[in-house]
Amino acid sequence: xxxxxxxxxxxxxxxxxxxxxxxxxxxxxxxxxxxxxxxxxxxxxxxxxxxxxxxxxxxxxxxxxxxxxxxxxxxxxxxxxxxxxxxxxxxxxxxxxxxxxxxxxxxxxxxxxxxxxxxxxxxxxxxxxxxxxxxxxxxxxxxxxxxxxxxxxxxxxxxxxxxxxxxxxxxxxxxxxxxxxxxxxxxxxxxxxxxxxxxxxxxxxxxxxxxxxxxxxxxxxxxxxxxxxxxxxxxxxxxxxxxxxxxxxxxxxxxxxxxxxxxxxxxxxxxxxxxxxxxxxxxxxxxxxxxxxxxxxxxxxxxxxxxxxxxxxxxxxxxxxxxxxx
Amino acid sequence: xxxxxxxxxxxxxxxxxxxxxxxxxxxxxxxxxxxxxxxxxxxxxxxxxxxxxxxxxxxxxxxxxxxxxxxxxxxxxxxxxxxxxxxxxxxxxxxxxxxxxxxxxxxxxxxxxxxxxxxxxxxxxxxxxxxxxxxxxxxxxxxxxxxxxxxxxxxxxxxxxxxxxxxxxxxxxxxxxxxxxxxxxxxxxxxxxxxxxxxxxxxxxxxxxxxxxxxxxxxxxxxxxxxxxxxxxxxxxxxxxxxxxxxxxxxxxxxxxxxxxxxxxxxxxxxxxxxxxxxxxxxxxxxxxxxxxxxxxxxxxxxxxxxxxxxxxxxxxxxxxxxxxx
DNA sequence: TGGGGTTACGCAAACGTTTACTAAACGAGC
DNA sequence: GCTCGTTTAGTAAACGTTTGCGTAACCCCA
Numbered sequence: 001x002x003x004x005x006x007x008x009x010x011x012x013x014x015x016x017x018x019x020x021x022x023x024x025x026x027x028x029x030x031x032x033x034x035x036x037x038x039x040x041x042x043x044x045x046x047x048x049x050x051x052x053x054x055x056x057x058x059x060x061x062x063x064x065x066x067x068x069x070x071x072x073x074x075x076x077x078x079x080x081x082x083x084x085x086x087x088x089x090x091x092x093x094x095x096x097x098x099x100x101x102x103x104x105x106x107x108x109x110x111x112x113x114x115x116x117x118x119x120x121x122x123x124x125x126x127x128x129x130x131x132x133x134x135x136x137x138x139x140x141x142x143x144x145x146x147x148x149x150x151x152x153x154x155x156x157x158x159x160x161x162x163x164x165x166x167x168x169x170x171x172x173x174x175x176x177x178x179x180x181x182x183x184x185x186x187x188x189x190x191x192x193x194x195x196x197x198x199x200x201x202x203x204x205x206x207x208x209x210x211x212x213x214x215x216x217x218x219x220x221x222x223x224x225x226x227x228x229x230x231x232x233x234x235x236x237x238x239x240x241x242x243x244x245x246x247x248x249x250x251x252x253x254x255x256x257x258x259x260x261x262x263x264x265x266x267x268x269x270x271x272x273x274x275x276x277x278x279x280x281x282x283x284x285x286x287x288x289x290x291x292x293x294x295x296x297x298x299x300x301x302x303x304x305x306x307x308x309x310x311x312x313x314x315x316x317x318x319x320x321x322x323x324x325x326x
Numbered sequence: 327x328x329x330x331x332x333x334x335x336x337x338x339x340x341x342x343x344x345x346x347x348x349x350x351x352x353x354x355x356x357x358x359x360x361x362x363x364x365x366x367x368x369x370x371x372x373x374x375x376x377x378x379x380x381x382x383x384x385x386x387x388x389x390x391x392x393x394x395x396x397x398x399x400x401x402x403x404x405x406x407x408x409x410x411x412x413x414x415x416x417x418x419x420x421x422x423x424x425x426x427x428x429x430x431x432x433x434x435x436x437x438x439x440x441x442x443x444x445x446x447x448x449x450x451x452x453x454x455x456x457x458x459x460x461x462x463x464x465x466x467x468x469x470x471x472x473x474x475x476x477x478x479x480x481x482x483x484x485x486x487x488x489x490x491x492x493x494x495x496x497x498x499x500x501x502x503x504x505x506x507x508x509x510x511x512x513x514x515x516x517x518x519x520x521x522x523x524x525x526x527x528x529x530x531x532x533x534x535x536x537x538x539x540x541x542x543x544x545x546x547x548x549x550x551x552x553x554x555x556x557x558x559x560x561x562x563x564x565x566x567x568x569x570x571x572x573x574x575x576x577x578x579x580x581x582x583x584x585x586x587x588x589x590x591x592x593x594x595x596x597x598x599x600x601x602x603x604x605x606x607x608x609x610x611x612x613x614x615x616x617x618x619x620x621x622x623x624x625x626x627x628x629x630x631x632x633x634x635x636x637x638x639x640x641x642x643x644x645x646x647x648x649x650x651x652x
Numbered sequence: 653t654g655g656g657g658t659t660a661c662g663c664a665a666a667c668g669t670t671t672a673c674t675a676a677a678c679g680a681g682c
Numbered sequence: 683g684c685t686c687g688t689t690t691a692g693t694a695a696a697c698g699t700t701t702g703c704g705t706a707a708c709c710c711c712a
Contacts, residue, residue, distance in 0.1 A: 046438070051698035052698080094420045110417060276576075377667070377670090380669070671695090673694090
């Protein structure tokens with residue numbers, strides 16, 4: 001592997017000059033620029049990231065931490081992150097948060113020793129010890145979760161989104177609407193969504209019924225069964241994640257109920273999963289890929305530490321319909 | 327951030343000694359070890375990865391390149407990779423191959439400047455220019471694809487797996503079995519699988535009918551419709567990816583056909599997607615997470631450059647059944 | 653043609669490690 | 683008590699960059 005000195009020697013200049021043209025600084029003539037560029041091409045030179053990072057105290061790596069690696073929601077955010085990062089010449093480093101906060105802190109310490117340009121936390125709240133583990137001067141932002149404290153985040157208004165989703169079902173004529181909630185301990189966005197559901201129902205003077213899942217596919221069916229036990233008159237189910245929504249649709253069909261004729265199902269997040277089911281899941285959509293892109297923009301534009309709230313939207317597909325007569 | 331010199335000063339030793347205890351080498355007394363460890367704790371010292379990498383010409387990063395970031399198959403492989411990497415103190419860096427091989431080469435060059443310990447290519451074949459872009463001394467391995475040339479890979483025997491899948495449908499009594507193929511240009515594993523299907527059908531003296539999709543969900547329905555047009559007597563469909571299988575199941579229901587009573591559907595890969603549909607997809611399973619783990623093991627144990635072929639398995643769920651009478 | 657201002661470029665130190673080399677200290681055997 | 687071998691420890695160079703500082707060369711105008 002050629003070094004900057006090799007290039008310098010080949011071009012008959014000093015390493016400093018090579019560095020300057022590589023980095024697009026000023027201080028050389030057009031003629032030398034050409035010579036240096038020729039040398040770079042000839043020697044297939046590529047600056048060493050490590051040496052550069054050591055000197056400048058910054059590398060082009062962005063850390064991304066997601067609950068699971070294979071999570072559909074995180075995948076879409078990561079797609080946005082990867083796109084935006086690549087376009088700007090940054091690389092992304094992957095980590096997992098689902099193993100407890102001690103591990104997360106470990107990741108952040110590693111990311112710090114890599115002199116990462118910033119880190120993005122998906123679906124997890126920033127805690128003070130995370131902030132500390134990362135060191136004060138590398139930016140950190142949470143995505144798909146609204147930060148309660150003063151840390152920056154990019155998210156939708158989950159409470160209002162859940163309100164609007166519930167309201168949509170109410171407007172379809174449903175009166176008995178059950179909630180498939182997520183685990184409030186693992187991702188506290190669930191609590192906020194619950195609140196939106198509760199507010200919409202009480203605003204409409206309707207009774208609430210709620211069962212806890214854990215946001216993943218397998219937790220849907222048992223929670224759904226409990227829900228139906230508690231209120232057999234249910235004509236609609238609002239699942240706080242698409243995975244639970246999808247498994248609800250499948251479970252209902254398995255038990256002989258028709259979706260949406262007998263019972264409507266509404267999902268949340270608008271991940272790919274919502275389309276992998278028949279009938280396709282109506283869902284409350286958040287712009288996940290865009291969130292990822294905005295997150296890297298945020299990290300790389302030092303000035304703004306402002307949080308952003310993006311707009312949610314209702315996407316209606318086959319799994320919801322007006323309440324059946326009778 | 328404390329440096330090794332700070333620790334040395336605090337402990338009253340030289341930086342060299344600190345380095346030795348940090349790296350678990352020999353050459354210091356128990357007493358100094360204790361003192362150094364105390365200093366490390368007191369100053370919250372963490373060795374700088376960049377400086378270390380610059381000196382040793384190696385970092386603990388493993389590159390992982392997947393077709394799409396949000397791909398279900400890749401997600402599972404990546405889960406395995408991330409697990410194995412983390413356990414060994416390595417970090418994983420993410421890239422995308424779906425943008426053409428020029429981009430891939432770019433990623434590999436980047437990875438090289440990071441002095442990555444090795445890179446894993448998911449669902450894509452290694453080409454000589456990739457090998458070149460990465461530099462000769464960093465290991466590279468393909469996963470979930472059987473390499474045709476001499477590059478190492480970890481995969482199942484796709485031809486035989488497709489053969490076995492087809493054979494399974496034949497053994498259920500099906501005679502008219504259509505194939506939902508993937509794009510042979512994007513991922514050439516598809517070609518091999520096609521071959522397995524063709525061999526099984528001709529071995530059984532059955533007519534073959536095949537339509538091309540692109541492995542993703544949306545390509546399933548149109549390909550399926552073409553398939554049914556060409557052979558309206560179809561009682562089974564073998565999809566070469568779970569996504570196409572899932573969309574086939576959904577599309578069949580949409581068009582009023584019952585799965586598996588009227589028509590059976592068999593998927594491939596056993597990703598999460600295969601369970602997100604009702605009835606759940608029978609599928610040819612490959613041990614994706616294990617493949618990921620083995621891949622990092624391979625990279626880190628310098629000696630073996632041997633390829634490995636893992637066992638596939640048939641997992642039967644609700645989407646397949648014996649051929650309907652008549 | 654000479655002087656001031658600008659431009660082009662090189663020198664060398666620094667970033668935080670690792671590691672060959674060297675030297676001091678120590679213990680043991682005679 | 684001397685020598686020798688081993689253990690413990692320090693010195694300094696090197697890894698491949700970037701960048702502040704200094705200086706030679708150049709340009710323009712009086």
